[in-house]
Amino acid sequence: MRLTRRRFLKLTGVGAVAAALPLDVVPVLAQSGPVRLGILAARAGVLAPVGESGLRGVQFATDRINAAGGILGRRLELIVEEESSPKDTVERFRKLALSDKVDAVSGAISTGVGLALGPAAEEMKTIWLAWDATTQKGVEESMPKPKYSFRSTDNECEAVMASILTARHWKGKFKTVAGINPDYSYGRDNWAAFLAIMKKYGIEAQVVSELWPKLGATDFTSHVATLIQAKPDLIFSCFWAGDTPIFMKQAHAAGLTKSTKVVLTTGGGVHESLKKDFTPEGAILGYNCFYFENPKASALAKEFTRWHAEKFKEWPNYESDHGYFTVVAFKAAIERAAKAAGGKWPTQDAIIQALEGVEAESLSGPRRYREDHIMEAAFFQGVTTHRNRHDFVTIDPVESMSTKQIQKPSGVGLYDWINGWKV
Amino acid sequence: MIVRALGLIAGAALVLLPLAGVPYTTTLLLPAFGYAVALLGLNLLFGSTGLLSFGHALFIALGGYTAAALTGRFGVRSLELVLLAAALVAALVAVPIGLLCVRYVKIYFGMLTLAFGMLFYSFLYKFYALTGGDEGMRVLRPMLLGRPLEHLDTVAYLTGPFYYYALGVLVVAALVMRRLVGSPFGLSLRSIRENAAKAESLGIGVRRCRLAAFVVAAVFGAIGGVLLVVPTGLADPLLAYWTHSGNLVFMLLLGGFDHFLGPVLGALVFILLQDSVMSLTSYWRFVFGAILAVIVIFFPRGLMGLLDARRAAAS
Incomplete structure (x- = not known):
């Protein structure tokens, strides 16, 4: 098709009007309409x-x-x-x-x-x-x-709750820890909060490995190898995306989850992908603020689920x-x-x-x-179990903590707040 | 003729737009101005010299982070100083990178620039203490020509003084680039593009010219980067990511790289198109991919090629 001058001008004219119209000429319906x-x-x-x-x-x-x-x-x-x-x-x-x-x-x-x-x-x-x-x-x-x-x-609520649960369940039962967290502020903030809380609880665990894979990484072979070398008693991770099941699968295949304690602060975000085949029982798993099988769920939550x-x-x-x-x-x-x-x-x-x-x-x-x-809000975490009707892990018992307990109050620095805890 | 007339109309429309009472459309054009400046530089490298960089976003990010460091950390709020500093930093960084890259051409040049771009992205991402990591660095509102303009709210600032400032920078950049392209240096670049061996036999320093083009492109990239981050208020590592470099190449192809104003048109159309398609469908990336394919296959000279049929017939 030949583009003549007239035709082109017509086209661009129509185009320009069409492009300009919908952008800003929206009637302002301040107090009526939707x-x-x-x-x-x-x-x-x-x-x-x-x-x-x-x-x-x-x-x-x-x-x-x-x-x-x-x-x-x-x-x-x-x-x-x-x-x-x-x-x-x-x-x-x-x-x-x-x-x-x-x-x-x-x-x-x-x-x-x-x-x-x-x-x-x-x-x-x-x-x-x-x-x-x-x-x-x-x-x-x-x-x-x-x-x-x-x-x-706050980003750190999950780490704070998981750390409190770690101290409550496993204090005195681990001497070395390793962290594998996504390499961005969320991962770094959570790991730092975990270490600060361990210290606060008087848990002098030695950090044997700190790993920072890219967010959404799809291969953890080298990380798992490093963890096997480091032999931590406990692995802490705030993975929340598709990286969680991939890491767990590779860690399980390498035998890493058999004797090592695992804390997954936010893995509940991809809970359906944490299959029983490779996700052990007895790990701490966090679901942020919503757990789909909360036995105390409201009628609204049940309706939504x-x-x-x-x-x-x-x-x-x-x-x-x-x-x-x-x-x-x-x-x-x-x-x-x-x-x-x-x-x-x-x-x-x-x-x-x-x-x-x-x-x-x-x-x-x-x-x-x-x-x-x-x-x-309330946060939900617990210890993983295979005793359920699904092919993925759930938690039992379900523990809940309010942000009044796990989120720093207004106007206080996070670490000042943690250091001020009476434990 | 048509192009000139349309150019004048478009220019007048750009000058009058802030008066039309369409603040969103006006703010939408700000990134287009930033991209247009960066693309003018990139086109000196690609259109004139025949070197396609897949890592040009590096220099946009460099400009962005220079603006963030100066306004946020060192309290330098004068945009003129920021632009100057960004240009200097870009030139300083471009010289060693360029020295390595211009030893190669075609895909090897492309891959090497891509590698340096991603290297810089990793640096921005990993060095938290210095760059803020994934969270980036805030860019505070700069003063224009020494005027703080604090009485204006952000929308008024962006759609008024900053709009004209950015447009002014674009016009100056375009004039400088026009001069460069038409100069003996520009002619040397084109001869290098057509036949480097022949150019060399004519006494043109091929590598030196390529390096100079690379450095000029970097300076334009950094200036574009400064214009880009002021409206966002944040410099973040994604500015340096390879997909951003890919977008630049897309804009260049869209506008047409063999016409001087192709990059400017490409930037404008890309931004307006992205805005409307993004609102229509969450699969806008797919639509953009299809558009790119159509352009490369059917309209290799881009939109400018369509407009400037006379030149097409002549060439």
Whole structure:
């Protein structure tokens, strides 16, 4: 086809109009029409399953809210964008804020993205309810007193709980430890917290190996060989992605799990892949804030687990709970603020104020935002067992700890807080 | 003729855009300006010299981290100083890397640049104390021409003064590059691309010219990198990752590497396309892969090749 000048101008003209139109010419329906919630969910790479899980929790919450009449009569509408690199995600955040004119944004898992989004949310004056991505650096340095950012539980909660359980179950039963953790802030923060807590409990275990494979690594042959050489009594790992079952499989094949104690702080995130064939009984396994077979689960949690299993043929994990909570907390805050304003639709400032300290029923039980914008939740961990109806390990008994116990309080450094424990 | 007229219209549209009251579209173009500067440099290497770098993101990251270090750690908030420092750092880094890389051509040059890019990525990722590891380093809002502009909120800052500043840097970069491409040095590069042995027999220092092109490309890359990280507020290791280098090559092919303004068009279209396709489907990478395949197979001269049919007929 020959592209004549006239035809080209026509095409580019139409293209330019079409490209310009949908971007910013969105009517502002401040207090009518649907409530717009922007979502940032990872859709590709190692974070994709976690992003999908968070999105499922958000969808479940949204469907329930809309079925019950929405938020003060307004439907809740989701606008989903992808979380990817910090640069691209900040641009998506900007799109949600400036072009889609959302009332708030929920999402983000990666710590790097979280550190970029925190300041971006403040600058764009847009409420951001994070699913995860809360590092010490984020809390202490980048955003000491945020107004618009509401962050998740601290990265180290899982390590803190697993370390307490390690001390409780195995104090005096191991002399050497090895750490194999993903090579990024989450891995490093968790390992450092574990070592600090061991020291606090008076466990003078010698560190015989510290390994830092890349996040999402798919081969651990050399790491397993190093661990066999190092002969640790206990292996500590905060793997949470597809690397967890691969490492366990290779460690099991090399006979490493037979006599060595294993602590997997976050492996519950990929619990279905931890098959009985290669995951031993008697290991400490953490599920973050949601355990799908919690015997004390609420009716809501049971309904969600059933819905999830039927719809996706999988048992749900914790990220759904983070996602779910951000939505119901947002709704609860709007209702709380509206009540204070005599039933009128609240201002953004009033919603922010109402989010501080707001409590809402989540999948894992009641959860809340602290006044310093950090989530509070219950965490679930336990000792692995093969006695269940699945082909993968579960935990029994299920131990639960509140973030009141395993998360540093507002305004205190993590290690100062740990050092101040009375054990 | 058409290209010139369209160029003028597009230029006027870019100047007037911030006044149109479409803040998101305006902020969206900021990364396009950054990429366009970097691509002008990359095209000197590829389009003019015939060397395809798969590690050019290294210099974008270098610019980004220089901006982060200066604004965040050393309190240097003047963007002019940051740009100058980024250019210097890039040149300093590019000389030794270039000395090694320009000894090779074609795929060997590509692989070597890829290796250096990934080496730098690993450095950024592993040296936590220095670079912040995966979390990267914050980039604080810089002053423009000595003016702190603190009374402006971020959107106003980005869609107003910073927009024009970045556009200005792009225009200056394009003018400098135009001068370079048209100079005897530019002609030498093209002769090297066409036939290095012949060029050498004419007395052109082939390696020296290739090295000079590499260093200039690096400087443009770092300047683009600075423009890129200011709107994000963070320099992170993914800036240096090989997929980012791949995106640069994609933009270059999209715009057309044998036209001077091809890289600028490539950057603009890539950003606008990514924005709309990303919102439509989570499989946008697949769509982009298909587009790349179509371009390489059917439109090897990119969008500029389509626009500039006259030149196509002449060539």
